[in-house]
């Protein structure tokens with residue numbers, strides 16, 4: 603059985619790791635704002651996992667949240683996460699987790715992301731909101747919007763909205779951390795095809811509902827993440843290399859499928875942020891990005907009492923992960 607201590611694919615940002623993301627938007631006035639719909643994993647989760655009974659991981663304890671919110675919000679970060687910065691850029695309030703109880707407006711968007719989630723239903727099944735379920739939540743939101751707004755207003759809101767994704771990393775890392783045999787009967791290419799196939803299905807559904815503007819993070823080098831490195835250290839088997847190959851295959855396939863969708867679907871627009879290069883640069887040359895202070899978190903993965911700990915900056919702070 604999967605235990606709640608499986609390390610999944612995640613990452614913490616300290617302020618010097620912030621990655622500028624440029625997204626074109628000229629709509630700033632409150633009535634004309636662009637909404638933000640957020641899908642994905644721990645990189646984008648603003649606290650949904652807090653509300654799951656059996657979450658693969660939560661970030662609801664100190665020192666998460668330390669530098670910005672001053673309390674742990676459920677974000678897997680000491681501060682804000684990428685969707686928060688995009689929301690700020692769009693002059694929107696920060697988008698709360700969809701599962702947070704209370705009256706949501708949804709006219710600003712919604713955040714469905716869940717730490718540990720993948721595009722495949724099987725990835726940390728029962729412990730995350732998988733992408734398909736996230737799409738289901740989005741459909742519910744769309745219905746609620748239609749009850750509140752006119753058809754034209756809803757259509758405008760949905761077509762003007764930004765749909766951002768950070769997904770796939772967990773699909774590739776989970777088989778390694780759970781010792782799954784999936785790669786014994788599927789080639790890497792076939793497995794990547796399945797992940798991308800499921801992402802594509804979700805994109806087409808959102809397009810059908812009216813979504814037009816899509817944004818993605820490519821996968822970072824999965825061979826560099828602590829859970830994979832720790833496994834490799836314990837039992838060297840070329841895991842790190844395999845994880846790197848999978849990330850590269852995924853990124854290539856994602857890029858191809860997006861080009862194809864743009865040709866097929868009228869008005870489909872997308873942008874991919876090269877997270878692979880960006881994070882690799884930061885791992886290799888932390889001083890270039892962090893004012894001379896070495897602060898890259900990956901490098902200090904330590905295995906302690908069965909939990910992974912690592913620093914998230916150069917000042918000895920450490921975060922316990924699940």
Ligand SMILES: *[C@@H]1O[C@H](CO)[C@@H](O)[C@H](O)[C@H]1NC(C)=O
Nearest residue numbers: 603604605779780781836837
């Ligand atoms: C996977 O295998 C490794 C090495 O054989 C072992 O240490 C680890 O406990 C296993 N993990 C799971 C989730 O079965």
Ligand SMILES: *[C@@H]1O[C@H](CO)[C@@H](O)[C@H](O)[C@H]1NC(C)=O
Nearest residue numbers: 722723724795796799800803
């Ligand atoms: C989606 O993933 C499932 C496994 O969860 C797989 O059986 C199915 O073929 C995939 N769909 C596509 C369109 O690739």
